[in-house]
Amino acid sequence: MIIIGIAGGTGSGKSTVAKEILSQLPDGDIAFLPQDSYYKDSSHLPMDKRIEINFDHPDSIEFDLLISHIKELKKGNSVQQPIYSYITCSRAEETVLIKPAKIIVVEGILIFTDKELRKLMDLKVFVDAEADDRLIRVINRDIVERGRSVNSVIERYQKVLKPMHLQFIEPTKRYADLIIPEGGHNKVAVSILQHYIDNKLR
Numbered sequence: 001m002i003i004i005g006i007a008g009g010t011g012s013g014k015s016t017v018a019k020e021i022l023s024q025l026p027d028g029d030i031a032f033l034p035q036d037s038y039y040k041d042s043s044h045l046p047m048d049k050r051i052e053i054n055f056d057h058p059d060s061i062e063f064d065l066l067i068s069h070i071k072e073l074k075k076g077n078s079v080q081q082p083i084y085s086y087i088t089c090s091r092a093e094e095t096v097l098i099k100p101a102k103i104i105v106v107e108g109i110l111i112f113t114d115k116e117l118r119k120l121m122d123l124k125v126f127v128d129a130e131a132d133d134r135l136i137r138v139i140n141r142d143i144v145e146r147g148r149s150v151n152s153v154i155e156r157y158q159k160v161l162k163p164m165h166l167q168f169i170e171p172t173k174r175y176a177d178l179i180i181p182e183g184g185h186n187k188v189a190v191s192i193l194q195h196y197i198d199n200k201l202r
Helices: 014-023 065-073 115-119 131-146 152-176 187-201
Strands: 002-008 030-034 081-083 090-098 103-107 123-128 179-182
Touching: 002 014, 002 187, 014 030, 014 103, 030 065, 030 090, 065 103, 065 115, 090 115, 103 187, 115 131, 115 187, 131 152, 131 179, 179 187
Parallel strands: 002 103, 002 123, 030 103, 123 179
Antiparallel strands: 081 090
């Protein structure tokens, strides 16, 4: 089993890189564990408090659960992955069954901030992108997927995303085995990553 971590700033293109990997492999060969599924449940808080949650701080992630799920998959056991809603800022009652696979891809902005989680990874990839490119992607995504206004997204970027990126995400680049500039548009880097996976599988 190969465990690959894909980190990088919000809107850097992590999901695009992950999808490129997924598209080249048979369904049964890969399991995908997005960090976003492991945000702590906030259903016990009133809605006005939930929307103030800092999703770009390591404390917002239930790393213990993510780590335990990876360890169970390594043992050959299936796990029940949470489903998290950014609209309600809480976990759904339903879960997603994740079965063991040859490759486990863990993707998220904060996954390199946890030392124990890093130790479980065979390959750590940091997807890099210019700040203005990331902001444009964040605006487009948050308006469509999370029902936010342009002004609220920009305000959140200035007050939360940018300072959290500089404090927690950018420094974890030093842990990466491979840095991919220009996100998922860097076909050469993605090809190198896919070649690495092919060699490991063989």
